[in-house]
Each structure stands twice: as C-alpha cells, then as structure tokens.
Amino acid sequence: MTLVLIGLNHKTAPVALREKLATLAPEPAAVYQHLRALKAVREALLYATCNRVEILFASPDPETAIPQVRQLLLAQGDEEDAQAIQQALYVYQEGEAVSHLFQVACGLDSMVMGEPQVLGQIKAAYRQGTEQQATGPLLNRLLHKTFSVAKKVRSETGIGGLAVSVSYAAVELARKIFGSLTDKTGLLIGAGEMAELAVEHLKRHGVARLIVANRTVARGLELAGRFGGEAVSLAELPEQLLRADIVISSTGAPEIILTKDQLKGVMRRRKQRPLFLIDIAVPRDLDPAINDLDNVYLYNIDDLQGVIQANLNHRQEEAVKARRIIDVETQKFLQWRETLAVTPTIIALREKAAQICQTELKKTLAQLGPLSPEQQKSVEVLAESIALKLLHDPFLYLKRNHHPKRRSQDIDLTRRLFNLDQDRNEELH
Amino acid sequence: MVDFWLLLLALASYGAATLVWLGYVWRQQDAWHRAGSWAVTFGWLCHTLALLLETVAQGFFPVGSFGAALSLFSWALITTFLILTWRYPVKVLGAMAPPLAALLLSGSLILPRPPEIAPILQSFWLSFHIVAALLGNATFALAFLGGILYLVQERQIKNKKFGFFYKRLPSLETLDALNYYCINIGFVLLTLGIISGSLYAQYTLGTFWQWDPKETMTLVAWLLYAGLLHERLAKGWRGRRAALLAIAGFAVLMVTFVGADFWHRSYHRFDTFGRLP
Numbered sequence: 001m002t003l004v005l006i007g008l009n010h011k012t013a014p015v016a017l018r019e020k021l022a023t024l025a026p027e028p029a030a031v032y033q034h035l036r037a038l039k040a041v042r043e044a045l046l047y048a049t050c051n052r053v054e055i056l057f058a059s060p061d062p063e064t065a066i067p068q069v070r071q072l073l074l075a076q077g078d079e080e081d082a083q084a085i086q087q088a089l090y091v092y093q094e095g096e097a098v099s100h101l102f103q104v105a106c107g108l109d110s111m112v113m114g115e116p117q118v119l120g121q122i123k124a125a126y127r128q129g130t131e132q133q134a135t136g137p138l139l140n141r142l143l144h145k146t147f148s149v150a151k152k153v154r155s156e157t158g159i160g161g162l163a164v165s166v167s168y169a170a171v172e173l174a175r176k177i178f179g180s181l182t183d184k185t186g187l188l189i190g191a192g193e194m195a196e197l198a199v200e201h202l203k204r205h206g207v208a209r210l211i212v213a214n215r216t217v218a219r220g221l222e223l224a225g226r227f228g229g230e231a232v233s234l235a236e237l238p239e240q241l242l243r244a245d246i247v248i249s250s251t252g253a254p255e256i257i258l259t260k261d262q263l264k265g266v267m268r269r270r271k272q273r274p275l276f277l278i279d280i281a282v283p284r285d286l287d288p289a290i291n292d293l294d295n296v297y298l299y300n301i302d303d304l305q306g307v308i309q310a311n312l313n314h315r316q317e318e319a320v321k322a323r324r325i326i327d328v329e330t331q332k333f334l335q336w337r338e339t340l341a342v343t344p345t346i347i348a349l350r351e352k353a354a355q356i357c358q359t360e361l362k363k364t365l366a367q368l369g370p371l372s373p374e375q376q377k378s379v380e381v382l383a384e385s386i387a388l389k390l391l392h393d394p395f396l397y398l399k400r401n402h403h404p405k406r407r408s409q410d411i412d413l414t415r416r417l418f419n420l421d422q423d424r425n426e427e428l429h
Numbered sequence: 430m431v432d433f434w435l436l437l438l439a440l441a442s443y444g445a446a447t448l449v450w451l452g453y454v455w456r457q458q459d460a461w462h463r464a465g466s467w468a469v470t471f472g473w474l475c476h477t478l479a480l481l482l483e484t485v486a487q488g489f490f491p492v493g494s495f496g497a498a499l500s501l502f503s504w505a506l507i508t509t510f511l512i513l514t515w516r517y518p519v520k521v522l523g524a525m526a527p528p529l530a531a532l533l534l535s536g537s538l539i540l541p542r543p544p545e546i547a548p549i550l551q552s553f554w555l556s557f558h559i560v561a562a563l564l565g566n567a568t569f570a571l572a573f574l575g576g577i578l579y580l581v582q583e584r585q586i587k588n589k590k591f592g593f594f595y596k597r598l599p600s601l602e603t604l605d606a607l608n609y610y611c612i613n614i615g616f617v618l619l620t621l622g623i624i625s626g627s628l629y630a631q632y633t634l635g636t637f638w639q640w641d642p643k644e645t646m647t648l649v650a651w652l653l654y655a656g657l658l659h660e661r662l663a664k665g666w667r668g669r670r671a672a673l674l675a676i677a678g679f680a681v682l683m684v685t686f687v688g689a690d691f692w693h694r695s696y697h698r699f700d701t702f703g704r705l706p
Contacts, residue, residue: 161596176586179600271665274601291587295668303589310591 001042001138002062005097006069006089007054010111013088020077021053021085028125032132034072040065043136045143047125049118051111056101058138066091098142099330105150106322107159113315114159114322119150142333149329156325158318167198169307170278170299171205174246177276177297185209187244189237190251191223194280198248203227211240215251241266247277249285260289267293278304342398345411348420349394353387432486435479436500436538442472443507443531450523454597465523466514472527473507476534480504490556496540498559502686503533505560505567509611513571517607519599525574554629562622562647566682568615569654572608573679576672579604583669601668608671609661612678616654623647643697646685653678 008018024031028046035044035057044057055073059065070089074082092100100109105122107114126143129135135143154160163169171181178184186207188195191214199210210229213236214220220231232240234251237258241247251257267275272295279286279300291298299307361383365376398414414420446468453461480501483491491497510526513519582598585591598604627637638644657674660666666674 158596173586175600176582176595177601179602268664272667273665274668294670297586299589306589307591 001058001060003056003058003094003097003138003142004062004066004069005054005056005092005100006066006073007052008085008088008090009052009054009109012090013084017077017081017084017088018051018053020081021073022048022050024048024053024073024076028128029132031072032129032134035069035134038065038068040068043139044134045126045129045139047122049121051118052104052109054104056097056139056142058136062093095330095334098333099326101142101146102149102326102329103323105146106153106326108319108322108326113312113319116154116160119147123147138337141336145329145333149326152329153322153325157321159315159322161314161318163308163311166194166280166301166304166308167201169304169311170198170248171201173297173299173307174202174276175205177274178245180206181208181246182206183208184245185211185243186229187240187247188212188214188223188229189234189247189249189257189285190214190253190281191219192250192252192281195248195250196223198278198280199223199227202246202248207246209243211244213237213240238262238266241275242270245273245275247275249277249279250281251285252281253285254283256287257285258290259287260293263287263290263296264293267296280304342411345414345420346395346398349391349414349418350388352418352420353391354384357383357387432479432482433538435475435482436534439472439476439479440531440534440538442468442475443503443527443534446472447524447528447531450520450527454521454524457597462520462523465527469507469523469527470511473504473511476500476504476507489551490553490560492556492559493551494540494543496537496542498537498563499533499540500537501559502563502566503530503537505563506530506533506570509564509567509571513607513611517603517610519575519578519603519607521578521598522571522574525578526571529570529574552629552633554625554632558622558626558629561618561625565615565618565620565622566686568611568618569650569675569679569682572611572615572675575604575607575611576675576679579608579672580669580676583672605667605671608675609667612654612658612671612675616651616658619647619651619654623651641697642688643685646681646688650678650681650685653681 008021010018024046031046032044035041035046035055040059040061041057042059044055046055047053053073055069057065057069070086070091073089074085077085103109105119107116107118110118122143126135129139163172174181174184181202184207186199186202186209188199188210191212203210210224210227212220212224212227212229212231213234214223214231215234217231217233220233223229224231234257241258241263249257263275274295274297277286277290277296277298279298282301284300286298286300288298288300290296357380361380364383365371365379368379371379394414398410446465449461449465449468453465480491492501506526507530510522510530513522578598579601581594582601582604585595586601630639631637653674657666657671657678661671
C-alpha cells in the first residue's frame, strides 16, 4: 500500500484555477463515489481550502491509481484548463505525502504563515470523508496523527502565536498593558469600519463597557446598539476619557483632536491610571507627542503594521522549529507503517498451520478407522494445539518492539523460514 | 554539622531552581515553573530546618553575625517569594529571586562565624527586630525585581520595539500591582523592625534613637517608601515612577544592610555589637 497526495495550491496555481477545482468540495459525495469506483484506490480523502485542493489516497498500485486520480482532477475544467491544471499539479508519495499533509495542517504551507483555520478545514473534510466511508485504517491513523502533530507544533513553537492582523495586534497590546480586559472600558472615537473591527475584537476579549463618541450621534447610537455600548457626542470627549482605558480613534477630522496638554490634564484627573490609545485615522487624530506622557501608550496604524511585520518574521523563524518536529513525526509515522507488516505475517503463519492440521487430520483420521465424535474431536484438538503451541513463541518474538530495521529483517526471515510467499498448495506436500 | 549540610542542600536547591526557571523563561512551559516551585520549596524546608537546628543548638536565634544575617536574609527572601508566588504568580520572578537568595546564602557559608556571640544579641526582642527588618528587606527586594521587570516591559511597549522579553514578561498592570502589594507589606514589616529595634535600644542602651549610620539610612529608605505610598494614593504615582522609587528605595536599604557593617562608627556592626556603650 502506497500513500499518494495529488493537488495544487496557491504556489502552483492562480486563484481562477483553484476556484474551478474547489467546486469539487461542495459535492464530495460525487467525488468519493468516483474515487471508490477506482479499483486501485483503497482509501481516499479530499480536502479543499481557500488556497489548495488536494486528494490523499492509499493505493496498492500507485502506477495505475495516480493517472486515474489526476484524470479526475483534470476533468474539472475545459481543454485549456486541463493543460494549466496538469502543470500546476504536484504528486507526493509516502514520506513526502505525509510530511506535506503535516505542513498543511500546521499552517506552514499557508499564505499567512501559521494560520489556524486550515486545520479546522482539514478536520471538517476528514469528518466528511469518514461519513462517506472513504477512509480506512491507514488514513484514519494518518489523520489522527496529523491532528496531534498540529497540536504539538502549536504548543511547542510560536508559529501560531503573536497577532498578524491590525485589530488583533491591538488587543494583544492591550493585554500586555492591562492584563485582563474584563474590567476595562473601551472608547471609540468616530465610527469607521476599521474601528468596528477592533471593537469586535475587544468585545470578544471581554471588555466590560463600550462608549462610542461620534460627530453624528445617530451613527454612534447605531454602532453602540450593535455592541451593547452607550453613545455620546464628541463634545463630551474629555469627560469620557476619564472613564476609558482603551481608546480607538478613527475620525475623518483633518486635524488633531487631542493634544498632549489636554491629555496631561486628563491623566492627572485619572490619577495616572494607564491609558492605551490607538490612532487608526489618516490623517492622525491624536498628537504623536502624547506617547511621551507617563502611563500613556499611543499606537498609530503604522506602529501596528510594524508589530504585525515583526510577528510575521517571528513566525518564519518558528517555522524552522515546526519543520523539525514534522520531520521527526513523519519518520515516526513511517515506522508505524512498517509494524503493520507484522500482522499479515502472523495471520499467514496461522493460516498455514491451520491448513497443515486440516491436511494431516484428513490423512490420519482415514487411517484410524471409525472413531466416536468425542475421540475425533480430541484428535483434532491435539493437532491444533501442537501447531499453535509451536508457533506461540515466534508470534511473541515478532510482536516484540524491535528496532524498525531489525523488524523488517525479522519479518523477511520468518517469511522465508516458513515459506509464506510461495504458492502454498505446492509447498504443503 | 548537620545544619551546615542542610544549608548546602538549600543552596543547591536554590541553584537548581534558578536553572529550571531560566529554562521556563526560555521555553515557556508550565512544567518548568512547577519543577522550579518544588525545588525552591524543598530548599526552603532545608533552610528552615537548618535555622531551627542552629537555634536549638545555640539556645538563641542565629542572628549574631553578618554571615548569619545573610543566611537569614536569604531565607526571608525565599519565604516572601513563596508567599508571593502563591498570591501573585509572576512566574519570571522565579528566575530572579532564587539566584539572589543563593548568592546571599553562599556569602553566608563563606563568611566565618564568630565563636562567641555577645549576650546582648541573644534576646528574643533583638531577633524579632532583625527578622522583621529582614523580611521587610526581602519584600522590598521583590518590589525591586518587579520594578526592573516593569521598566524593561514598559520600555518595549513605549518604544514599540519588542524583544525577547516582551512575550515572556507579564502585563504592566500585573507588575504594577506587584509593586504596590510588596511595598505595602514591606513598609509594615520595616516599620515593625524599626519600632522593635528602637524599643530594644531603649531597654538595653537607654536611648530610642542615636542617629547611627544604619538608623539614619534606614530612615531615609522608610521616608522614601512612605512618600511613594502616600503619593500613590493621593496623586496616583504608579507605573514607571513607582518602579523607579522601588529600585531607589532598595538601593538605599542595601547600602544600609551591607555598608553599615563596614562603617566604623556604627554600633550596628555585627562583629562589634556586644562591645558598645
């Protein structure tokens, strides 16, 4: 049985092409039906995410199976597309396929390094695959391994850590300043789209209260209503700054709306409780000199972009560690596959013994003449138990956890010793 | 002899805990933090047992020499650290407090112990004075370490340059709360230390206060901390300013603790304590 992975992703194919193949995913039943019809494909799994479409399958005869599955993918577009798809497809086998799947699941193969959604998508696709009864022992094992590897990579490397979106970066910073956000108040100045996104994040991280200060109160009321906050007018800003901890400013005002001196007075009245200001307006709303005040932290949109860039660089570095884990885990999986060969060998041995018993019993019973059913039974039991007792120790030996290389040698020797790979009928006599 | 080996064991545990916690800072896995906590707790038990054995053997609390005071300071530091870890888990402190304790303890083990301790040092009230003062010092030491962490973390957030420690240090508010908590408790302990010492001086030397260098310096530190606490409540002195004051206050205390012993005029010198007016 060989593991094969065929597919294309954002590195090999443009979005137009990926879209065509992604149409496979909404109708997985049809695809799986098609795959099941292929004799050379034993187990299969199809997954399509925004950046890739891949089919993973196990085949006893990859030479036949690969062109068949490739054909299935090529059939998704017209002639012209087929040419392009043909060029974009990659085929990985065995270790490479396993390692590729691990990398995809860990987000190493994604456009945004380390993004977590892809793992969820693979999990969903796997659920679909099992519902379609397309997966079997090998893929089940591989997918479970994949999920545990992804978990391990996530917990042991910083690949998924550190924010890579502006609004999430802002929340992370807020948490480094305030610790928990559950007793904090967010103040929104202006009600732009960007601000809305940031507020959504703040709300999700448990900010206690939200205040929306907007020039037009109607729009402010609407936004405040959506997030369960209160709306105030811009004129109340200095008063509201006393209550807020996190301020997100995104007005369309042409000049600065809050100066250093104004805020200095506010800070005194706040008794220096820390204040985190995020200025996402262009042109800026908040005086950059504000950052010089004690216990005040001012970030503008460029600062946040800088944070994100640094985080992405960090993820790249962590990816090296993640790849190392994946290499080790790929090896482990391949080793596990070799142990699979032990079971067929044991079954073959047992079958051979049973067959010898049958043949010899037939001969002996014929010579012994008429026996009572009890007597006949005990002769049968005798023969069977001798055979099984004799094989008991070889079985134990094979099942013992040897070094993989040694194990494959042992299996090879056993098979030759008991002549398991010859035509049995010929050898029995 | 047993107590010496126990102290060595404690020293080894503090050293091991330091290494484990450095591992925690590097790897950020909770298992390291737990291992460090166990190591330091074990060391603390050995240390406590050694102090008890010494007390039983000598018949009074071992505070009579600079070496003994160092050992006691080290013990006080770990005691307050353990209480703090349980109340305010700032895990990075594990990589800072135990090495400091190990340093103090090894200093104590190197310094010779005087064969005889003056009778004036063998009193319960003097022991109380010294233990309270040292526990206060230890609590201020934690505020000092927390202050350093605050400055490092604040600098990163203010300057928008995030280095190795950004992810590894707790939030500013946590560090600031640690500062407030430690200075409150340290202030009470230091006040108790000063009052008990003063009363004992009146009882034995006939005067409450004699402007000895150690007394003067301690008063400076006490005023510094009192000012910080007052301004914090009144004007909200917190964050960077509170961290800087915690560092300054501890620096004064350390000059007092170590310096006074080399200051000839001071009657607070451990080795000549008994030979005074």
